Amino acid sequence: MLYGKSFYSPMSNNRPVSFLNGKPEQCLPFIDRGFCYGHGVFETARLWHGECPLWDYHFARLCRGADLLGIEIDRTVFSAYWQAFLAAVPVDGVVKVVITAGEGDRGYRQAGAGNANYVMQWFPLTDNQEVMALRQRLGVSIDLCRYRLPNNPILAGIKHLNRLDQVLASAELDARRFPEGLVLDTGGRIIEGISRNVFLRIGEHWLTPDLARCGVAGVMRRFLLERVFTRLALPVQVVDIPVDRLRDAEEMFMCNSVSGIWPVTAIDRQGSFEIGEQTRKIQRQLAGELACFAA
Amino acid sequence: MLYGKSFYSPMSNNRPVSFLNGKPEQCLPFIDRGFCYGHGVFETARLWHGECPLWDYHFARLCRGADLLGIEIDRTVFSAYWQAFLAAVPVDGVVKVVITAGEGDRGYRQAGAGNANYVMQWFPLTDNQEVMALRQRLGVSIDLCRYRLPNNPILAGIKHLNRLDQVLASAELDARRFPEGLVLDTGGRIIEGISRNVFLRIGEHWLTPDLARCGVAGVMRRFLLERVFTRLALPVQVVDIPVDRLRDAEEMFMCNSVSGIWPVTAIDRQGSFEIGEQTRKIQRQLAGELACFAA
Numbered sequence: 001m002l003y004g005k006s007f008y009s010p011m012s013n014n015r016p017v018s019f020l021n022g023k024p025e026q027c028l029p030f031i032d033r034g035f036c037y038g039h040g041v042f043e044t045a046r047l048w049h050g051e052c053p054l055w056d057y058h059f060a061r062l063c064r065g066a067d068l069l070g071i072e073i074d075r076t077v078f079s080a081y082w083q084a085f086l087a088a089v090p091v092d093g094v095v096k097v098v099i100t101a102g103e104g105d106r107g108y109r110q111a112g113a114g115n116a117n118y119v120m121q122w123f124p125l126t127d128n129q130e131v132m133a134l135r136q137r138l139g140v141s142i143d144l145c146r147y148r149l150p151n152n153p154i155l156a157g158i159k160h161l162n163r164l165d166q167v168l169a170s171a172e173l174d175a176r177r178f179p180e181g182l183v184l185d186t187g188g189r190i191i192e193g194i195s196r197n198v199f200l201r202i203g204e205h206w207l208t209p210d211l212a213r214c215g216v217a218g219v220m221r222r223f224l225l226e227r228v229f230t231r232l233a234l235p236v237q238v239v240d241i242p243v244d245r246l247r248d249a250e251e252m253f254m255c256n257s258v259s260g261i262w263p264v265t266a267i268d269r270q271g272s273f274e275i276g277e278q279t280r281k282i283q284r285q286l287a288g289e290l291a292c293f294a295a
Numbered sequence: 296m297l298y299g300k301s302f303y304s305p306m307s308n309n310r311p312v313s314f315l316n317g318k319p320e321q322c323l324p325f326i327d328r329g330f331c332y333g334h335g336v337f338e339t340a341r342l343w344h345g346e347c348p349l350w351d352y353h354f355a356r357l358c359r360g361a362d363l364l365g366i367e368i369d370r371t372v373f374s375a376y377w378q379a380f381l382a383a384v385p386v387d388g389v390v391k392v393v394i395t396a397g398e399g400d401r402g403y404r405q406a407g408a409g410n411a412n413y414v415m416q417w418f419p420l421t422d423n424q425e426v427m428a429l430r431q432r433l434g435v436s437i438d439l440c441r442y443r444l445p446n447n448p449i450l451a452g453i454k455h456l457n458r459l460d461q462v463l464a465s466a467e468l469d470a471r472r473f474p475e476g477l478v479l480d481t482g483g484r485i486i487e488g489i490s491r492n493v494f495l496r497i498g499e500h501w502l503t504p505d506l507a508r509c510g511v512a513g514v515m516r517r518f519l520l521e522r523v524f525t526r527l528a529l530p531v532q533v534v535d536i537p538v539d540r541l542r543d544a545e546e547m548f549m550c551n552s553v554s555g556i557w558p559v560t561a562i563d564r565q566g567s568f569e570i571g572e573q574t575r576k577i578q579r580q581l582a583g584e585l586a587c588f589a590a
Contacts (some may be wrong), residue, residue: 016401018325027322028312028330030393030414035323036499037458038333044401069459070466096401101462102421106311106391108461108489111470119325123401150447150580155459163332164364164450166403168398171365175406183379185447194403243302 016096017089019120022081024088032102032117036112037108038161039078040117041065042098042224045219046258047122048292050091052120054257057219062099065158071116075107089122098161125258130159132259135179136295139263139275142193142254143178145169145244149185149214157217180254182267185214190241196262197221198256199236201278202245206236220257228285234278251276259284260293304492311370311391312384312417317376319383327412329395332403333456335358335412337393337536340514340552341472342417343587347384349552352514357394360453364413366396375414384417389553391416393456420553427554431476431578431590432560434570437549439486444486465489475549477562480509481514485536491549492516493556494531496573497540515552523580529573546571555588556581 018026034040040180043062045052052058063108066073082097082191089095098119123131147169155162165183173181180193191209192198197218199208206229211217252264252273261283266272287294297494313321313331329335340347345355361368363409377392386391392413396405420427442464450457468476468489476490486504487493494515495502501524506512547559547568556578561567582589 015324015326020325027324028316029310029322030416031310033462035327035330035393036456037462038456039459039462070463094401098330106389106421107336108458108465109468109470110462121325126401135338147449150445152445154463160459161331161333162459163403164334164455164457166450167328167332167334167405172402173570175404209504242506249482 004157012072017119019085019088019118020082023119028100028117029103031103031105032100033102033104033110034098034117034119034161036104038070038160038163039110040098040100041071041159042096043068043159043163043219044094044096044258044293045094046178047089047091049091050086051207052095052288053292054219057222058097058257061217062065062097065160066099066116066156067103069160069258070152071099071108073099073116075098078118081120085120085122090124096123100161109172112175127259133295135262136260138295139265140254141266141268142178142264143173143268144270145172145181145183145194147172147183149183149191151185151213153213156214159216165292166194178268180262184243188243190243190246191215192218193254195258198252198254198260198264199224199250200241200246200253201251201276202248203250204235204276206234206237207239207241207245209241210238218256220255220260223257223289224255224282224286227289228282232281232285234282245265246270248272249273253279253280253282298354311485311553314376314380314383314413316413317379318350322415323395323412323414324398326398326400328397328399328405329393329412329414329456331399331523334364334405335393335395335456335459336364337391337456338454338514339389339391339553341587342384342386342388342390345381347390348585348587349514349518352393352517353552355380356393356454356512356514360455361394361411361551363449364396364455365405366394368394368411373399374411376415380403380415380417385419387394388420389418391418395456405415411531416486420496422554428527428590431559431588433556434560435474436472436561436563438476438563439565440467440478441477441488444478444480446480446482446508447509451509451579452506454511461489473563475557485538485541486510487513488549491551491554493547493549493559494519495536495541495548496546496571497543499530501529501573502536502540503531504536505533515550515555517585518548518552519577522584523577525577527580529577541565544568546574548574548577555590
């Protein structure tokens with residue numbers, strides 16, 4: 001593994017390399033509103049040869065979420081912290097950026113909260129390159145979670161720190177059998193995976209769930225919609241997808257910005273899928289655009 | 296103000312006296328699941344002459360929430376930390392206890408997470424005794440929040456760390472005019488205040504919202520239901536309350552375990568209330584049971 005100009009050994013004491021506001025730090029005050037109330041936003045991004053391939057999209061989502069939560073991101077300050085961080089960590093892996101509403105007084109009201117806190121962490125990839133490539137090639141078998149996402153149009157789409165929905169959904173999974181789970185909303189609509197968005201093909205059309213009521217609007221989802229499907233001239237719709245439409249699906253995949261595209265080969269007790277030629281085309285197109293996702 | 300056997304000056308550097316796992320500490324690792332995902336529960340309790348008046352209720356809710364979130368509370372360990380903490384802080388004020396799922400690997404799944412982390416903090420009362428007594432006597436004027444609580448029967452009732460609902464609702468309030476806001480769910484039912492539960496009287500009956508779909512089931516609410524209303528032989532029902540029933544309400548109050556009972560004298564743009572004789576009886580009964588809530 002290649003390293004940047006780093007004085008910090010990665011994962012010392014089994015902890016990631018971590019910065020707070022541009023300086024090495026492992027901890028955050030208890031009075032930070034991110035800890036107290038989940039009053040913050042985050043991004044988890046692939047780091048590849050010293051850069052995050054979809055960084056503009058990550059940063060745009062970070063800004064949109066922060067704005068919604070009343071957190072002021074100082075772009076000049078952020079940029080300085082980000083450069084200092086990138087210079088200190090290995091050039092490949094996963095980076096996580098958390099921006100919180102800062103330290104505050106007791107109570108939900110933000111009055112009195114100070115400046116945003118900027119947390120940046122580097123982690124090694126959970127799966128090594130070979131395992132990642134295998135999953136992209138062979139696909140995955142997933143579970144259908146019983147836990148349902150509540151509808152909240154205000155918070156839908158953004159990646160905030162209130163993630164008990166995902167914690168509870170993932171707690172259901174038998175992790176040795178299923179690396180992912182499909183999650184529905186309380187209305188029985190397909191929304192997303194636990195850490196991934198979902199696309200499926202029914203007849204001529206690719207569909208991905210509308211995330212206006214709940215779910216996280218993934219960066220990879222956006223890239224596929226705006227770039228990959230477009231360049232391949234494959235028709236794709238953002239729509240409500242009742243779970244019973246699964247039986248009409250001919251191809252299905254999940255995606256995120258860390259591990260790329262995983263074809264779904266089976267949903268436990270629901271049926272199985274072939275990995276179709278269109279999924280392969282989408283994977284190849286993605287790999288052509290962003291080399292880190294080549295299988 | 297009286298002090299326990301303390302070596303720590305309260306609110307040093309404008310921060311509360313804080314303990315982590317039985318020892319003075321101000322900070323928590325970034326990899327704690329409480330910070331990452333809000334994977335934890337908390338309680339905020341009145342401290343009065345060295346004790347929390349409703350501690351059994353607080354601890355019961357803490358345990359119920361932790362159990363739901365897969366967090367194991369070691370009662371012996373907790374008790375030791377709690378005693379060490381109480382011995383070190385002033386005997387009056389507000390204490391906050393947070394129990395998180397502990398440090399974990401990256402990812403929503405809890406596998407690999409260590410022991411729970413126990414955070415304990417002491418704060419001075421936000422309002423001094425005189426202001427608190429004034430609010431109990433004169434009542435408060437509150438706002439009606441536009442932000443609606445999403446329905447999530449799994450998480451309803453417990454006091455977990457995912458509190459963006461309250462952060463967003465409180466952000467609406469004009470704090471100089473309104474110390475509280477009434478919050479509805481997406482179905483237009485009255486649920487709670489931002490930091491308080493709500494009771495209202497219509498005709499012969501007191502009503503308090505059913506919290507089976509959303510809301511925090513307050514410790515003071517429970518005490519009033521189980522002890523105060525019972526002893527006064529006042530009929531009270533836990534029911535769904537559509538917001539349009541407000542126009543039939545003759546008395547209304549909000550309550551929590553820090554500031555007791557606040558009569559509501561007006562809801563902005565919705566109407567006003569007299570502070571009725573029954574509200575006064577309930578306040579007197581509460582003060583008789585728990586002296587710290589005497590106005």
